[in-house]
Amino acid sequence: MARTIGSHGPTTLNAIHEAALQLIFEHGYEAMSLRDLAGRVGIRVGSLYNHIETKQDLLFGLLCSHMEALLAALDEAMAAVEAKGAKARLHAFVRFHVSYHITRKREVFISTSELRSLDTPQYDIIVRMRRRYEDHLIAILQQGVGEGDFSIQDQDIPAAAYNLLGLLTSSLTWFHPGGRMSVEDLIALDTRMVLGAVA
Amino acid sequence: MARTIGSHGPTTLNAIHEAALQLIFEHGYEAMSLRDLAGRVGIRVGSLYNHIETKQDLLFGLLCSHMEALLAALDEAMAAVEAKGAKARLHAFVRFHVSYHITRKREVFISTSELRSLDTPQYDIIVRMRRRYEDHLIAILQQGVGEGDFSIQDQDIPAAAYNLLGLLTSSLTWFHPGGRMSVEDLIALDTRMVLGAVA
Amino acid sequence: MARTIGSHGPTTLNAIHEAALQLIFEHGYEAMSLRDLAGRVGIRVGSLYNHIETKQDLLFGLLCSHMEALLAALDEAMAAVEAKGAKARLHAFVRFHVSYHITRKREVFISTSELRSLDTPQYDIIVRMRRRYEDHLIAILQQGVGEGDFSIQDQDIPAAAYNLLGLLTSSLTWFHPGGRMSVEDLIALDTRMVLGAVA
Amino acid sequence: MARTIGSHGPTTLNAIHEAALQLIFEHGYEAMSLRDLAGRVGIRVGSLYNHIETKQDLLFGLLCSHMEALLAALDEAMAAVEAKGAKARLHAFVRFHVSYHITRKREVFISTSELRSLDTPQYDIIVRMRRRYEDHLIAILQQGVGEGDFSIQDQDIPAAAYNLLGLLTSSLTWFHPGGRMSVEDLIALDTRMVLGAVA
DNA sequence: TATGAATGAGTGTTCATTCAT
DNA sequence: TATGAATGAACACTCATTCAT
Numbered sequence: 101m102a103r104t105i106g107s108h109g110p111t112t113l114n115a116i117h118e119a120a121l122q123l124i125f126e127h128g129y130e131a132m133s134l135r136d137l138a139g140r141v142g143i144r145v146g147s148l149y150n151h152i153e154t155k156q157d158l159l160f161g162l163l164c165s166h167m168e169a170l171l172a173a174l175d176e177a178m179a180a181v182e183a184k185g186a187k188a189r190l191h192a193f194v195r196f197h198v199s200y201h202i203t204r205k206r207e208v209f210i211s212t213s214e215l216r217s218l219d220t221p222q223y224d225i226i227v228r229m230r231r232r233y234e235d236h237l238i239a240i241l242q243q244g245v246g247e248g249d250f251s252i253q254d255q256d257i258p259a260a261a262y263n264l265l266g267l268l269t270s271s272l273t274w275f276h277p278g279g280r281m282s283v284e285d286l287i288a289l290d291t292r293m294v295l296g297a298v299a
Numbered sequence: 300m301a302r303t304i305g306s307h308g309p310t311t312l313n314a315i316h317e318a319a320l321q322l323i324f325e326h327g328y329e330a331m332s333l334r335d336l337a338g339r340v341g342i343r344v345g346s347l348y349n350h351i352e353t354k355q356d357l358l359f360g361l362l363c364s365h366m367e368a369l370l371a372a373l374d375e376a377m378a379a380v381e382a383k384g385a386k387a388r389l390h391a392f393v394r395f396h397v398s399y400h401i402t403r404k405r406e407v408f409i410s411t412s413e414l415r416s417l418d419t420p421q422y423d424i425i426v427r428m429r430r431r432y433e434d435h436l437i438a439i440l441q442q443g444v445g446e447g448d449f450s451i452q453d454q455d456i457p458a459a460a461y462n463l464l465g466l467l468t469s470s471l472t473w474f475h476p477g478g479r480m481s482v483e484d485l486i487a488l489d490t491r492m493v494l495g496a497v498a
Numbered sequence: 499m500a501r502t503i504g505s506h507g508p509t510t511l512n513a514i515h516e517a518a519l520q521l522i523f524e525h526g527y528e529a530m531s532l533r534d535l536a537g538r539v540g541i542r543v544g545s546l547y548n549h550i551e552t553k554q555d556l557l558f559g560l561l562c563s564h565m566e567a568l569l570a571a572l573d574e575a576m577a578a579v580e581a582k583g584a585k586a587r588l589h590a591f592v593r594f595h596v597s598y599h600i601t602r603k604r605e606v607f608i609s610t611s612e613l614r615s616l617d618t619p620q621y622d623i624i625v626r627m628r629r630r631y632e633d634h635l636i637a638i639l640q641q642g643v644g645e646g647d648f649s650i651q652d653q654d655i656p657a658a659a660y661n662l663l664g665l666l667t668s669s670l671t672w673f674h675p676g677g678r679m680s681v682e683d684l685i686a687l688d689t690r691m692v693l694g695a696v697a
Numbered sequence: 698m699a700r701t702i703g704s705h706g707p708t709t710l711n712a713i714h715e716a717a718l719q720l721i722f723e724h725g726y727e728a729m730s731l732r733d734l735a736g737r738v739g740i741r742v743g744s745l746y747n748h749i750e751t752k753q754d755l756l757f758g759l760l761c762s763h764m765e766a767l768l769a770a771l772d773e774a775m776a777a778v779e780a781k782g783a784k785a786r787l788h789a790f791v792r793f794h795v796s797y798h799i800t801r802k803r804e805v806f807i808s809t810s811e812l813r814s815l816d817t818p819q820y821d822i823i824v825r826m827r828r829r830y831e832d833h834l835i836a837i838l839q840q841g842v843g844e845g846d847f848s849i850q851d852q853d854i855p856a857a858a859y860n861l862l863g864l865l866t867s868s869l870t871w872f873h874p875g876g877r878m879s880v881e882d883l884i885a886l887d888t889r890m891v892l893g894a895v896a
Numbered sequence: 897t898a899t900g901a902a903t904g905a906g907t908g909t910t911c912a913t914t915c916a917t
Numbered sequence: 918t919a920t921g922a923a924t925g926a927a928c929a930c931t932c933a934t935t936c937a938t
Contacts, residue, residue, distance in 0.1 A: 126415075145929085532932080541898070543934090695890040
């Protein structure tokens, strides 16, 4: 029996991506075996290779498409406040960062913890995309410093931006939706802390 | 005479720990093979088992001794400011956190990224130790809120503490000693941002 | 009208045979994957099976059609000297063997080195065809011995024939067309050596 | 149970070599699976890697040690006739070639048919060794031509040498010890043909 | 006739671990 | 305490082959 009825190409690839995301999040890239992955998708291990090049390529595809979607969503979200002051833009950035990532905790996690499993050409590509994201926040801080709203020394601006991203990303780790705190509460807390940190 | 001359037991174990720290930091626990580890130590793989129980046990030992040393150092560092106000204690905490970890970046990294490679009983032990560390910061924030120095809502105090730890830990990631910024500069920046975030 | 315009069947099959010949010559039958083969032909691997039965069948087809063509060409070439003396016929055989095979080095190579990859019924068929070729030379030697032109002991005649074929076939291996030596030079050398060996 | 009593390192390696020789001879290098090999040796497949680097390395080791032994034996066998005339030396060469190889048919076979399975650095090494062997015969022919015993054109000497090796090596293929023909008979026939071919 | 997706057996190789020496 | 050789399970990946479309 060659093909199960109802299994089509794109669907299968999507299922592979979804299952890989989950397994890598749970056990890590190295600890995820392609047998587990295939099993979760409902195909045999050899069939995976009709859809992916290699295991590493699968990881790269995951990270890459996450970063692409993230950057596109960022641009869209920030377009509305492009002409505004730094404070308003920082508000928008925090709101975007938290609300976008809160539904993508697995992607966030593997984007940071599994980068090292990529080899050089692909590693560099993802790092470069991440830098574009960071640069967005850096630009906001620079604007705010220029406008006198934020008090950071010029040479510390990138450092401060990384720190803020660390703060925000940590939120995504400990926050559990459905708990006492709503996402709006989280955004409020993070916004207050971020604005305070650069005040 | 506890140790016969020529017995390198503790020395070998130390070498194993140091090499494991480096290899896990570089490639991750799963990707570190005991052959690599033995090779770096200068013994054969079978000989490792004269010093360790299992691979997982080695990881646990690393994390455990790191956490024990961390907690002990924290207690010692904070003893001097125990009776002081929250601001002074937060100052001290930031200084301690940064200066202690800055020379232990590998331990910091694997403490967060390789926790998942531990199985339940050992996983829980490390998590509990980490919680003791976090609780120290939570207590400081509670004191500060009580004294009116910090403005966080009561129910957000743990969340704020985790955020601050995220901020501080992110510092350790991007900071490169020997660059434009000194450790004192880093502490100054982090202190300002942390105090601002809870002000 | 036997073939509809646009039907590339025979063309595709020819391309498969040519590509297989080249790949088996380069890497060996076992090392040639049907994916490589399909890729070189410009189709997908599944499509191969519209033209071949199995991989082994493909090999058999290659060897078989080579041997059939060889035997036919031999008969044709030797018809002209059928009635002549053994020396003339040996001359003609050497000339035929060298000139026919020199443009078919790949076929020669795989005919000897990949025979073992055939399973029994097909293996036997090829071996039988090869024997017919060898028998032709044996008959010439027998004639020559009978006529007193060649001095080989009767019971050694097949052995001598195999040796001569070894000598001739080795020529095809080291000879590189376009070098110092022309094909006529090669035939001359081989003829002299072969005739000398049986003199 | 870690080790079967009575299985020691060098013994195991020898067993691996012997079994590999047989299996490669029977099925070819590509078609020999390491599982088959291990099974024939009586160990598990993973254990092979305590003795070999890779499968290719095993093949190289086989070919290399065969060629080394061959060259050493050649030097020893030809030492006695070093100062003699070309005819005597050619006699000795034929005798050596046949008698040495006749007990090593498997090595002869894989030395020619599995060379292509080696990658470049190792391939070159074996080819270079083989050339040293061929050069020995070429030198004898040159001497004979110089002494007026052999009648080959100067520029054809290497070609003639390769042809003779082809003749001799073909003998090893079809000869079956224990048949009508003794090894001495074979040597006699080959000697007569070889000397005739260059006369 | 070509294709993409599937299969299951198989590949060489690495793994953590054991243990007699 | 160190070693070399063993184990068996696992690894990522490839194979020839099938077949609905």
